[in-house]
Amino acid sequence: xxxxxxxxxxxxxxxxxxxxxxxxxxxxxxxxxxxxxxxxxxxxxxxxxxxxxxxxxxxxxxxxxxxxxxxxxxxxxxxxxxxxxxxxxxxxxxxxxxxxxxxxxxxxxxxxxxxxxxxxxxxxxxxxxxxxxxxxxxxxxxxxxxxxxxxxxxxxxxxxxxxxxxxxxxxxxxxxxxxxxxxxxxxxxxxxxxxxxxxxxxxxxxxxxxxxxxxxxxxxxxxxxxxxxxxxxxxxxxxxxxxxxxxxxxxxxxxxxxxxxxxxxxxxxxxxxxxxxxxxxxxxxxxxxxxxxxxxxxxxxxxxxxxxxxxxxxxxxxxxxxxxxxxxxxxxxxxxxxxxxxxxxxxxxxxxxxxxxxxx
Numbered sequence: 062x063x064x065x066x067x068x069x070x071x072x073x074x075x076x077x078x079x080x081x082x083x084x085x086x087x088x089x090x091x092x093x094x095x096x097x098x099x100x101x102x103x104x105x106x107x108x109x110x111x112x113x114x115x116x117x118x119x120x121x122x123x124x125x126x127x128x129x130x131x132x133x134x135x136x137x138x139x140x141x142x143x144x145x146x147x148x149x150x151x152x153x154x155x156x157x158x159x160x161x162x163x164x165x166x167x168x169x170x171x172x173x174x175x176x177x178x179x180x181x182x183x184x185x186x187x188x189x190x191x192x193x194x195x196x197x198x199x200x201x202x203x204x205x206x207x208x209x210x211x212x213x214x215x216x217x218x219x220x221x222x223x224x225x226x227x228x229x230x231x232x233x234x235x236x237x238x239x240x241x242x243x244x245x246x247x248x249x250x251x252x253x254x255x256x257x258x259x260x261x262x263x264x265x266x267x268x269x270x271x272x273x274x275x276x277x278x279x280x281x282x283x284x285x286x287x288x289x290x291x292x293x294x295x296x297x298x299x300x301x302x303x304x305x306x307x308x309x310x311x312x313x314x315x316x317x318x319x320x321x322x323x324x325x326x327x328x329x330x331x332x333x334x335x336x337x338x339x340x341x342x343x344x345x346x347x348x349x350x351x352x353x354x355x356x357x358x359x360x361x362x363x364x365x366x367x368x369x370x371x372x373x374x375x376x377x378x379x380x381x382x383x384x385x386x387x388x389x390x391x392x393x394x395x396x397x398x399x400x401x402x403x404x405x406x407x408x409x410x411x412x413x414x415x416x417x418x419x420x421x
Contacts, residue, residue, distance in 0.1 A: 075358050077407055078107035078152070078367035080330065081383070083374065086110055086140055091372040091389060093140075097147045099371060099385065099395070104402040106410045108144050109152045109329055109367055111201060112137065114159050114182055115169050121160040124167050126178065130160075134189060138418035141193050148410025152329070153194050154243060155183055155226060156201040157208065172210045176221040183229040191234045192416045198240035198275045198329065199226040204259035205245045206252045215254065216262035220269075227271065238272035240327055241316070246279050247294040255293035257306055269316045273364065274307060277330035278353075281339035285353040297353045300326065304362045326362045330369040332382025333394065347397035354401055368398065 083089040115121035119131035157171045165173025203209040203219040248255035280296035289296045295303045310316040311323040333346040357366040370383040384395035
């Protein structure tokens with residue numbers, strides 16, 4: 062199972078994480094209770110969920126900020142409670158699109174989101190979830206054009222958003238961890254900036270603090286052992302490029318933990334396509350997924366590895382890295398990952414006691 066006994070101890074505490082917002086948060090086409098049963102079979106102890114700014118408030122198309130944004134708290138609160146009963150903690154990504162009053166062109170979207178407006182959004186969210194959510198990350202794939210515009214300004218825009226979010230979270234809930242990055246893995250011309258290029262431009266000569274670096278080390282069509290050609294790309298086979306860069310930034314006091322250490326890695330999205338031009342055979346998907354988790358497991362910098370997608374939707378989509386088909390039947394990837402987890406010395410889930418959600 063690619064877990065040599067002599068090496069397993071060093072990575073014993075790596076989380077197995079999962080994300081499927083349509084299933085766990087919105088309960089769109091698969092029961093949440095059944096989804097948690099599958100998560101337990103995979104040894105999941107962390108569930109990532111996106112809190113999308115413009116989607117969870119009223120009147121996101123308004124040009125002026127309302128006094129009360131009217132957040133939709135309930136489905137997050139119920140998810141947090143049910144996850145805790147299964148021994149699973151929540152990692153919440155605070156991300157755009159932003160409401161119209163918070164953008165540079167006064168349209169709901171990702172064009173020049175204002176840090177001051179984001180600060181209020183973060184304050185509202187963290188105040189509500191204080192003591193119930195213990196980890197946040199700031200924005201999603203800011204080096205990808207569809208998540209932050211204009212693309213050439215994305216590193217600077219992201220730094221402003223991150224600083225506003227980090228300071229507000231630490232002020233309201235100092236015990237909560239804050240992750241920086243959430244970067245996509247590869248350069249894609251004008252659509253995507255290479256993560257290391259983005260990281261260096263974003264940090265610049267600043268002195269930033271974070272509790273970890275979040276990254277999505279996808280490489281859909283190739284073996285997880287095959288190195289990507291772009292020297293500033295970071296896939297599962299080239300995590301060393303990122304850990305080296307984080308070490309350099311720590312040594313220069315540009316980016317580090319509050320205790321002065323190199324940022325640990327949180328691999329917050331991963332998977333293989335089950336349809337489309339990047340689709341591999343089911344046998345190869347299962348083999349590669351197992352190998353990828355093993356690579357992460359044996360990397361002493363990695364604290365968490367996340368499978369993105371649990372259940373396929375009952376209609377065709379452009380992005381599908383799920384482990385179960387639309388009828389809930391396990392693919393080979395699910396069985397392979399479940400088997401790997403059973404042989405790995407990962408932490409097992411236990412019910413978690415949380416304070417109740419705020420009323421109102």
